[in-house]
Amino acid sequence: MRAVAALASKYRDMSDKELKSQTELFREQLAAGKSLDSLKIQAFAVAREADRRVLGMFPFDVQVLGALVMQDGNVAEMQTGEGKTLTATLPMYLNGLTGSGNFLVTANEYLAYRDAQEMGKVYRWLGLTAVAGVPATGEDPHDRNLHKIYQADIVYTTNSTLGFDYLMDNLSGSADERFLQGFHFALLDEIDAVLLDSAQMPLVISGAPRVRSNLFEIADQVICLLREDIDFERSNDHKKVWFTPRGIDHMEEYLGLENLLGEHHRTLYRHLVLALKAHQTLTRDRDYVVDEDGVSLLDLSNGRKLAGMKLEAGLHQALEAKEAVPVSNQTRTMASITFQNLFRMFSHLSGMTGTAMTDAAELQETYRLSVISIPTNKPSQRIDLPDRLYNSTSEKLEHAVDLVKQAYHQGRPVLIETGSVSLSNLFSRILLREEIPHNLLNARSAAKEALIVKEAGQLGAVTVATSMAGRGTDIKLGKGVKELGGLLVIGTERMNSARVDNQLRGRSGRQGAPGEAVFLVSIEDSILLEHGPNWLRRYRRRAAAYKRDHPGAGNPRIRMPFWGKHRFHHLITQAQHNAEKSDRQSRTQTLQYAEIMRVQRDTIYATRQQIMTVPTLDDQLASIFKMAARSFMQQHPQPTRSDMADYVLNTIDNHLVVANVIDHDWQPDRPKQTVPFLQKLMVDQLQKKFENINQDQQVYFERMCLLKSLDNAWIDQVDMLQQLRQIATSRSTAQHDPLLEYLKDGRKAFAEMKQSFAHQAVKNLLLSEFQFKADGSIDVTYP
Numbered sequence: 001m002r003a004v005a006a007l008a009s010k011y012r013d014m015s016d017k018e019l020k021s022q023t024e025l026f027r028e029q030l031a032a033g034k035s036l037d038s039l040k041i042q043a044f045a046v047a048r049e050a051d052r053r054v055l056g057m058f059p060f061d062v063q064v065l066g067a068l069v070m071q072d073g074n075v076a077e078m079q080t081g082e083g084k085t086l087t088a089t090l091p092m093y094l095n096g097l098t099g100s101g102n103f104l105v106t107a108n109e110y111l112a113y114r115d116a117q118e119m120g121k122v123y124r125w126l127g128l129t130a131v132a133g134v135p136a137t138g139e140d141p142h143d144r145n146l147h148k149i150y151q152a153d154i155v156y157t158t159n160s161t162l163g164f165d166y167l168m169d170n171l172s173g174s175a176d177e178r179f180l181q182g183f184h185f186a187l188l189d190e191i192d193a194v195l196l197d198s199a200q201m202p203l204v205i206s207g208a209p210r211v212r213s214n215l216f217e218i219a220d221q222v223i224c225l226l227r228e229d230i231d232f233e234r235s236n237d238h239k240k241v242w243f244t245p246r247g248i249d250h251m252e253e254y255l256g257l258e259n260l261l262g263e264h265h266r267t268l269y270r271h272l273v274l275a276l277k278a279h280q281t282l283t284r285d286r287d288y289v290v291d292e293d294g295v296s297l298l299d300l301s302n303g304r305k306l307a308g309m310k311l312e313a314g315l316h317q318a319l320e321a322k323e324a325v326p327v328s329n330q331t332r333t334m335a336s337i338t339f340q341n342l343f344r345m346f347s348h349l350s351g352m353t354g355t356a357m358t359d360a361a362e363l364q365e366t367y368r369l370s371v372i373s374i375p376t377n378k379p380s381q382r383i384d385l386p387d388r389l390y391n392s393t394s395e396k397l398e399h400a401v402d403l404v405k406q407a408y409h410q411g412r413p414v415l416i417e418t419g420s421v422s423l424s425n426l427f428s429r430i431l432l433r434e435e436i437p438h439n440l441l442n443a444r445s446a447a448k449e450a451l452i453v454k455e456a457g458q459l460g461a462v463t464v465a466t467s468m469a470g471r472g473t474d475i476k477l478g479k480g481v482k483e484l485g486g487l488l489v490i491g492t493e494r495m496n497s498a499r500v501d502n503q504l505r506g507r508s509g510r511q512g513a514p515g516e517a518v519f520l521v522s523i524e525d526s527i528l529l530e531h532g533p534n535w536l537r538r539y540r541r542r543a544a545a546y547k548r549d550h551p552g553a554g555n556p557r558i559r560m561p562f563w564g565k566h567r568f569h570h571l572i573t574q575a576q577h578n579a580e581k582s583d584r585q586s587r588t589q590t591l592q593y594a595e596i597m598r599v600q601r602d603t604i605y606a607t608r609q610q611i612m613t614v615p616t617l618d619d620q621l622a623s624i625f626k627m628a629a630r631s632f633m634q635q636h637p638q639p640t641r642s643d644m645a646d647y648v649l650n651t652i653d654n655h656l657v658v659a660n661v662i663d664h665d666w667q668p669d670r671p672k673q674t675v676p677f678l679q680k681l682m683v684d685q686l687q688k689k690f691e692n693i694n695q696d697q698q699v700y701f702e703r704m705c706l707l708k709s710l711d712n713a714w715i716d717q718v719d720m721l722q723q724l725r726q727i728a729t730s731r732s733t734a735q736h737d738p739l740l741e742y743l744k745d746g747r748k749a750f751a752e753m754k755q756s757f758a759h760q761a762v763k764n765l766l767l768s769e770f771q772f773k774a775d776g777s778i779d780v781t782y783p
């Protein structure tokens with residue numbers, strides 16, 4: 001840090017032209033074999049001076065410290081509002097010197113786009129290329145110029161855009177269509193949101209629709225007839241649900257069938273599992289919203305609609321059946337990857353966030369990233385008030401409104417955060433009734449987000465938000481607000497993770513400004529419902545019964561001595577610990593389940609790359625022919641003449657005169673000769689096909705056929721893995737280890753996939769008709 005500071009005056013004395021020319025100097029040194037690390041002190045000092053000239057902000061010493069920590073491959077924990085956006089310019093510039101493959105990744109499209117514009121000015125001024133990987137507002141993501149984006153030295157993007165593009169890149173038809181230039185450096189902004197909060201939902205690219213099944217509606221009806229604790233059971237946190245043996249019996253009865261768990265009813269059973277999950281683990285307006293677009297998922301950590309994200313393999317359709325909206329076509333999963341595996345591909349990974357210490361162990365274990373805490377530039381003046389406790393949601397909301405009113409009458413800006421979209425709407429209606437003008441920021445109004453957040457720090461502003469406002473949004477204070485104590489943040493519910501709570505608190509008291517944050521909590525909060533102790537659940541059930549029997553009597557009073565504030569506080573903290581633990585477990589599980597897909601995907605993608613780039617495919621074809629012939633033998637250990645004729649006609653040559661070839665050359669009594677016999681037939685047939693075309697055309701055609709066959713086989717496999725996983729995780733864990741079963745089934749399926757790839761490839765190569773056109777392109781009719 002001192003070394004960087006010591007260079008400040010040297011670069012300050014330089015003219016703009018001289019300062020800009022440093023980029024070229026650094027690049028020459030890199031080309032001459034110098035390491036990136038040996039340049040970091042000078043490059044940071046140059047970027048720092050450029051920040052001052054271009055943006056009017058000179059990174060503080062603590063920001064330089066954060067930058068150094070990140071360059072060393074760690075996570076810099078910098079308090080909210082300390083200026084992480086600016087800090088990132090130092091390591092991004094340094095890594096950008098190496099050329100393409102450097103990414104600043106956030107979980108939020110709006111921030112990625114904005115920072116690419118704002119911070120991009122500095123890199124461009126210094127002679128690097130820097131662009132947004134995400135589309136501009138309103139731009140169609142398909143209109144992006146992917147080649148241009150990924151050639152840039154620095155790309156600001158989101159985790160999902162990068163993940164989708166990675167999957168798409170691996171579906172390209174030829175080497176020139178590929179656009180990704182490798183993964184060198186990734187700096188993850190809000191790294192805990194990217195790696196932890198989003199980590200449970202894999203990215204999925206969906207393709208051709210599947211035949212639509214009406215099983216979703218049937219399954220939905222059956223599930224509505226089942227009773228909790230008799231037919232099915234739920235885990236305490238309501239995230240897992242499974243059938244009991246009695247439940248299975250009941251369903252067999254309703255459906256009038258036997259052996260529901262047998263192979264024969266696998267599809268139906270899968271739909272029943274989906275319907276059960278849709279009903280018992282997903283809650284409307286918390287996990288998803290239903291509007292004119294149908295069912296859309298919400299991101300729990302920030303309340304945003306998850307655009308384009310669908311639940312895996314059929315759960316979305318099961319939800320649609322539950323909500324009685326038209327069931328959309330179920331598409332097949334074509335490609336899928338988890339964020340964990342996406343980011344593990346980077347050779348150099350680092351991150352920054354306001355809140356990571358709580359999950360330091362997990363970041364260390366999964367990604368080998370250490371979290372290092374950076375001091376604040378100025379001491380924080382934010383006052384974090386202790387939680388206020390209430391007996392019921394209604395009581396809590398009343399007090400929240402009182403607090404808002406008070407602040408509003410003083411002119412002090414307030415930000416109120418609610419745990420769900422429905423609660424934010426309710427709160428907004430109450431404020432309207434009280435005639436308090438306010439802005440509502442929830443998943444439904446994300447478009448207005450930037451504008452609303454900009455105003456949230458002005459005198460008299462009242463903003464109601466779901467937890468979406470809790471991340472990365474910089475609320476600047478208006479004139480006269482500091483004197484009133486700064487922004488007041490009211491959380492109406494503690495979230496599942498202390499990190500998310502702290503993110504919300506961090507909207508106020510930024511850059512040493514005054515501010516205040518308070519959480520209001522009640523025993524009816526969902527964190528206690530889902531993760532609190534069982535006796536509390538029993539108490540709530542009794543209270544509900546009491547209310548039913550004594551309408552208008554309010555809640556039965558909770559005796560304070562018994563409760564005690566301390567004990568209540570302990571309850572909430574404990575519930576939050578439980579929630580964090582269960583999220584952690586579920587992430588570990590996601591990772592374990594994703595591992596087999598990762599290994600298989602790596603193999604397939606490497607094979608694809610090889611097919612696209614090797615000069616001739618002779619070796620590949622030889623081994624594919626062998627595999628196909630062997631797989632025929634496996635299926636027909638003692639093939640008859642008719643097995644043989646059938647196979648040859650349908651796979652190798654449909655004009656074959658059977659009597660001539662099979663009867664003449666094949667010796668059924670010498671099974672060892674069958675594989676070479678088939679191989680030879682294949683080779684001869686291929687030669688015949690290529691009689692009239694040149695070598696280049698031949699390789700072009702072979703490449704196309706192999707890629708097509710490989711992609712189809714892999715898509716089937718990805719889909720298969722998803723289905724296997726669903727079935728595995730829905731089984732009661734008593735007799736089986738679901739993960740082991742999944743691994744076993746997944747491996748078996750992969751072996752089968754390879755065979756089916758070989759078979760399909762042989763067919764595509766030998767039976768399709770093709771014609772080269774004058775412009776060099778090719779028309780193929782596949783068999």
Ligand SMILES: Nc1ncnc2c1ncn2[C@@H]1O[C@H](COP(=O)(O)OP(=O)(O)OP(=O)(O)O)[C@@H](O)[C@H]1O
Pocket residue numbers: 057058059060063078079080081082083084085086353354471472473474476506507510511
């Ligand atoms: N060196 C600096 N000099 C002057 N202003 C700065 C400096 N660094 C940051 N700022 C300002 O501080 C504010 C907060 O910055 P920013 O939004 O990047 O914080 P953050 O650390 O990302 O916060 P959060 O964790 O909430 O996302 C911005 O208004 C920014 O312009």
